[in-house]
Amino acid sequence: MTDTVLAGGMVFTPDGPREADVRVADGVITEVERSAAGRGARVIDVSGMYVLPGAIDVHVHSRDPGFPDKEDFGTLTSAAAAGGVTTVIDMPNTVPAVDAAGVLEAKAALAHAKARVDFGLWALIRSSSTPEQLAGLAAAGATGFKAYLGYAYSRSRKQVLYSVDLGNQDLEAPPDYGTLARLAPVIAELGLPLAIHAEDPGILKTFRRPYETYADVLAGQPPEAEAVAISAAAAVARQHGIHLHIAHLSSAAGLFAAEEALAVGTAMTLETCPQFLWLTEDDYVRLGTWMKMNPPVRTLGDRSALRDGLRRGAIGIVATDHAPHTDAEKGRDLEHAPPGSPGVQTLYLSSLELARDLGDVWMAPRWVCEAPAALAGLTESKGRIAAGFDADVVVVDPARSTTFGPRMMRSRQRHGALNGLKSSFAIDSVYVRGIPVFSGGRIGSRVTGRMVRPSRAVRAAT
Template identity: 40%
Template sequence: MRLHIVNGQLVTPAGILDGDLLCTDGTITAILDRGAQVDADEVYDAAGKLVFPGFIDPHVHSRDPGLSHKEDFDHSTRGALVGGVTTVLEMPNAIPPVDSAEVFEQRRRQHEQSAWTDFGLWGLALGDANLDQIGPMFEAGAVAVKLFWGYALHRETRSLVYNLGDEKPENLLMPPPNGQVLQLFAEVAKHGGVLAAHCEDKDVLATSQESLGHPIETYEDLLAARPAVAEATTISIAAQFAKATGCRFHVVHLASEMGLDVVRTARRNGVAVSAETCPQYLTLTDADYPKVGPVMKVYPPVREQRDQDALWAGVNDGAILSLGSDHAPHTVEEKARGFETQPAGAVGCETFGPVLLDALARGKTTAMRLAEVASTQTAKFYGLYPRKGVIRPGSDADLVIVDPELRRTVRNEELIAKQPVSPWNGFELCGGPVATVLRGEVVVRDREIVGERRGRFVRADHSAGHADRLSA
């Protein structure tokens, strides 16, 4: 199969090139001068379009298995593909969680049956409870392991427990103490892998909620109950643990200026601490709550304009390495509840690309930088490069073709998600994907899936000699 993409502007590590692209049997084989004549099975005219490497969403909770009434891998990867994402990295906290090499292999086989995008898998870290499985999960190809630092888990299902009062103490698996967490850092470092964590200090949160003196009723209450210092505190501890052990530590869904300051300090001091942020933190603030409503509830919470400004600065100057959606659906009914009982999380993988492209159109970043944080650097960090994340000969022909002038309004009823409740419902976006190419085949045209399901598992390579791996 030979696909010839002509007349586009190619977003490459060498810059934005006016050229054509030849893809053969799923791989990019040549970047050609515009107008070059080649034999091809299909020609795609990308005149007036930007051609990005396919977006990689490293932070997806598909709820499958165990909570598949909220979402499943079929729906999440279909939505991702329509939004320009060609590879998703699936988080481990389904039921049962991916906390061993045995479950890792079970999950890989399961998701291979329903994947529309290529995919990688995270492992779950539980402290001493599965320390012996960290190495085997990396050997099985895990992109990283995640620690829900400070969160209790249900003892039987290993699902997250947000409100301890909702469960009997005997049903809870309490978060590992910091001594165990330090051992976890050392174990991950021994295998050359990545350890990531949800960073909010549980004691700061508990005291802040108690000091509030009443249930969370307003968005101001939510911010008071989950202050930015909770995020910064955990990142500070992680930076010391990373320095002591040599572990690569990654902050997922970074939400605050205060947290980013800690990341910057660690990086300046040569400590292998890196960060991801998400579209919700880059495009929404507390001022959007009257329009968006309770569906905006995520953890850590969306904060103030100064936090958003700081995060954009971090994206553009390199302090923030990667972007992820944190796609974490709940039912329509659950997201309609008030603050106190509504679970945190939002639908996001389908809008991941379009929301970021709208930010590009608004001048928040450049096409080159967007390609780095949404594709290339993500692939390098998670051990998928150079197979994924870049337009260059020899890499997989994963591409998203973007019309910078396209205008589309996000509507819940048009989303593919099983529970279509988006924080961006009603937002008009400028710039968006008009085609997605997965391994050399055009699989989406104008939001319509035209190819067959062909997603497959991608094994991470965290070996010490892996080329171009980012340390922080």
């Protein structure tokens, strides 16, 4: 097979950006040098372009299996490909929920048949989860474990539900801090991260009210709910030496709680999302329920704190919490519209724009490639443009801008919370292990996605 060379671009290497040619053979980067072109290779001229590692979105909801009218692995990964996301790590609240090895294996097979980019799978922690189930999930290749504090489990529907109605015999109680403490020694042994949805159920229960205005949302899900959950889970993580990952950090109070825990040596990564970095409560007038999500978009002060945390490196990861619903569902009133927005396609371009605003465009690949690769146990294969790494490459045109809106979106849900945002960049072409998955505005025809497994788990098992 002839080598391919992406020639003349500005390449983001682990040591920073420099002009170089990137040579690819058999899906792997073999050389990053000024003179890599011209030796019996097919040369693609990318001069004037940025050549970046493919993004790894560690927080997406494929809805597959379970809710094909919202999304499936085919539409999810088409949106990912068009946005320069070459690996997605899917959350376990599909149906049946991914709480055992057999469910994870079946989901992997289904994703294999449809995915256009590589994928990993998070596993679910239930209040009834056993050490054997967790070991089985790790052996089956789970990226890590996710606990939804405050979310119950429907035994008949095999589904994670947000419900506090525990009089209902069908519902298993949500995992709580006790569940985390009970399972932490097992998680430590398996060497995988524990991710949490950090909203303290006790605080939510006290303040929850009918959502008539956006002020009700902010009062019903106060920032201390996030801060308390982070502090409590961090105490458990520190006690047992596990790696804690905070999903979708949304508040200054949550960031403060996390930094306190980090200061005393807790192994923890923080993830925030473009919606929290770009929007504030004031955008509700413009966006309505398109921006309803859990946790909620908050105040200008929260947004400023999160931007600052990202710039300082306290927050390492930007992921999307890509969570599509149908138009009909999102068209309900504020109380009844389900929370979530599609986002995977706009991750890279919004991150480049924010990094540019904060003074260094080259911060973006660290947020969406390098730090996510470390969380997902993929530091040996993904997240970098370097010899020996998978040829997951995104060519970005810095001379062409993109305005986000329904017409460009490949997700089944075309209205996102970032509708209307303009990025000073455009995705030119995208490769997954050297295979073109997006170019000239078109999604590649091949179903190329493969499951990724964390190398940490491999080491733990051998």
